[in-house]
Structure formats: C-alpha cells, structure tokens
Amino acid sequence: MTPTIQAIDHITGVQHGFRPVSNYLFAKEQPALPIQISEIGALVASLPLAFAKMPDGMFVLVAVTGFKDGRNLLVDEQGRWGGKYLPNHLRAYPFSLQAAGAKSATEQQFQLCFDHASGLYRENPDANQGELRFFDDAGAQQETLKQVIQFLSDIVIKQTLTQTAVNSLAAANLFKPWTPIMNTAGITAENTTTVPAGLFSIDEQALRTVDDATLVQLHRDHALAIAYAQLLSMTRVTVLVELLKRHQAVATAAQAKAAEKPMFVGTKDLAQMLGDPQGEILKFDWMK
Numbered sequence: 001m002t003p004t005i006q007a008i009d010h011i012t013g014v015q016h017g018f019r020p021v022s023n024y025l026f027a028k029e030q031p032a033l034p035i036q037i038s039e040i041g042a043l044v045a046s047l048p049l050a051f052a053k054m055p056d057g058m059f060v061l062v063a064v065t066g067f068k069d070g071r072n073l074l075v076d077e078q079g080r081w082g083g084k085y086l087p088n089h090l091r092a093y094p095f096s097l098q099a100a101g102a103k104s105a106t107e108q109q110f111q112l113c114f115d116h117a118s119g120l121y122r123e124n125p126d127a128n129q130g131e132l133r134f135f136d137d138a139g140a141q142q143e144t145l146k147q148v149i150q151f152l153s154d155i156v157i158k159q160t161l162t163q164t165a166v167n168s169l170a171a172a173n174l175f176k177p178w179t180p181i182m183n184t185a186g187i188t189a190e191n192t193t194t195v196p197a198g199l200f201s202i203d204e205q206a207l208r209t210v211d212d213a214t215l216v217q218l219h220r221d222h223a224l225a226i227a228y229a230q231l232l233s234m235t236r237v238t239v240l241v242e243l244l245k246r247h248q249a250v251a252t253a254a255q256a257k258a259a260e261k262p263m264f265v266g267t268k269d270l271a272q273m274l275g276d277p278q279g280e281i282l283k284f285d286w287m288k
Contacts, residue, residue, distance in 0.1 A: 017125030023079025031066030
C-alpha cells in the first residue's frame with residue numbers, strides 16, 4: 001500500500017466524503033491496466049492483452065493501452081475514455097480493498113481504502129458541489145459506499161481466480177517476452193511503438209507441447225481460456241497504432257493551427273474503432 005492510499009475510518013471520518021471522479025486523466029500515463037478473467041470477453045476484440053511482470057517476479061494479466069512512452073491512448077486530453085468497455089481498475093478508482101491480515105486460516109481480511117493522491121477526498125463534503133459523504137450522522141454507510149464495497153468485493157473474488165490462472169501459466173513456463181511485429185507506417189519519428197517494458201505473451205509452441213498432467217491442471221485453473229484469449233488478442237496492437245496516428249494528427253493540427261476547430265479523438269470515433277464488445281458496464285452514477 002502506498003502512503004497516499006489510506007483506510008477510511010468510520011469513526012474519525014464519519015463526516016468525511018469525496019468528490020466523484022469526473023474524468024480519467026489519472027490514467028493518462030497508464031499504458032497497461034490490470035484486468036480480471038471476467039473482463040476478457042469485453043476486451044479481447046478491441047485491445048491486446050499481455051502479462052506484466054511485477055518487481056516481485058509475479059505476473060499479472062493486463063490490457064495494453066499504449067506504448068513505451070507511457071501514454072494511455074484511450075484517454076483523450078479532456079480525460080474522456082474512448083473505449084466501449086471501462087475496465088474495473090478504472091471504475092473502482094479512487095477506492096480499493098487492501099489486505100489487512102488473515103481473519104482465519106482460510107479467510108483474508110480487507111479494509112476499504114481511498115487514494116488521497118486523487119485530490120478527491122473531502123473532510124467537509126459539499127452536497128451543493130455534488131460531493132458525497134461516506135456515512136450518515138449515525139455512522140451507517142451511505143448507499144453509494146455500500147455499492148462501492150460490493151463492487152470491490154466482487155473484484156477481489158475475480159482477481160483471486162484470475163491470479164490463480166496466471167500463476168498456473170507461469171508455473172508451466174508458458175511466458176515469453178512480447179515483441180509484436182507492427183506496421184508503423186505513418187508514425188512520426190519522435191514517437192516509439194515499442195510496447196511497455198516487462199510485458200510477456202504466451203509461448204504458443206510451449207503450450208502445444210505441455211504434458212497431459214500440466215494440461216489438466218491448466219484446465220482446472222481456468223488458465224487455458226486466458227492463454228488462448230491472449231494469443232488471439234495480440235493482433236489488436238494495430239488498434240493502438242491507429243490511435244497513436246490519430247493522437248499525432250491532433251497534435252500536429254494543434255501546433256500548426258491549420259484548422260478553425262481543433263481536431264480531437266472523440267469517444268464516438270474510438271468506440272467505432274474498438275468495436276462493441278459484449279458485457280454490461282457497471283457504472284456508478286457519479287459523473288455528471
């Protein structure tokens with residue numbers, strides 16, 4: 001847990017609250033977003049998936065949204081999200097459930113936390129400004145906070161399932177560094193289309209040669225579905241290339257002041273490019 005992520009105290013923070021997220025600029029420099037296995041169906045047709053190696057050596061499943069320069073190509077300059085599906089990682093912000101020790105031998109305990117680096121925490125929330133309290137005067141959770149906790153609890157369950165599957169793939173030595181081949185025609189020289197460092201893909205040849213016992217274990221851990229989805233998604237790196245071209249065209253037009261109205265990458269245009277993945281989006285009615 002980082003110093004800015006702090007637990008919400010129902011005693012000292014009974015009068016506290018937050019300002020709802022109004023844009024996704026906080027994710028503008030996140031070229032890879034952690035996702036759960038339940039989100040694959042909504043993302044596989046529109047974005048490349050990969051496995052990111054963490055500092056502790058663990059791998060996590062991610063959706064790739066940019067290149068090595070660190071720009072999230074699905075977030076425009078106004079902070080609007082350009083895809084049809086908004087990953088759980090972004091929907092949950094700035095809330096999270098952080099591990100707080102074992103409740104029992106088989107049960108983990110979590111605490112609800114808030115990222116104060118977001119600038120959205122309020123010690124004196126103003127309802128006239130659309131700000132919300134965490135609790136009522138009696139200390140009971142407000143309905144919005146109940147929804148947040150339920151949503152985050154669901155994410156924790158799905159993340160546990162996802163991590164078990166990814167760990168199974170890692171144990172079977174099925175990862176290799178991801179070095180996609182891309183057509184970069186039209187990309188200006190000052191930008192790189194190298195994928196972010198530390199990303200891995202499934203080694204398809206190794207997957208074809210796993211022994212029967214390993215194959216059965218991968219199936220039990222729901223790892224095969226992730227493996228095949230990741231392989232299928234890699235061609236969607238072309239979406240990122242096209243998005244980069246559009247962002248560069250916007251920047252060039254703005255600098256040259258060649259048009260009466262500035263060009264922009266609209267959410268409608270991006271949605272058409274990214275397709276219409278299946279799966280409902282859970283949205284809290286926070287954005288006005």
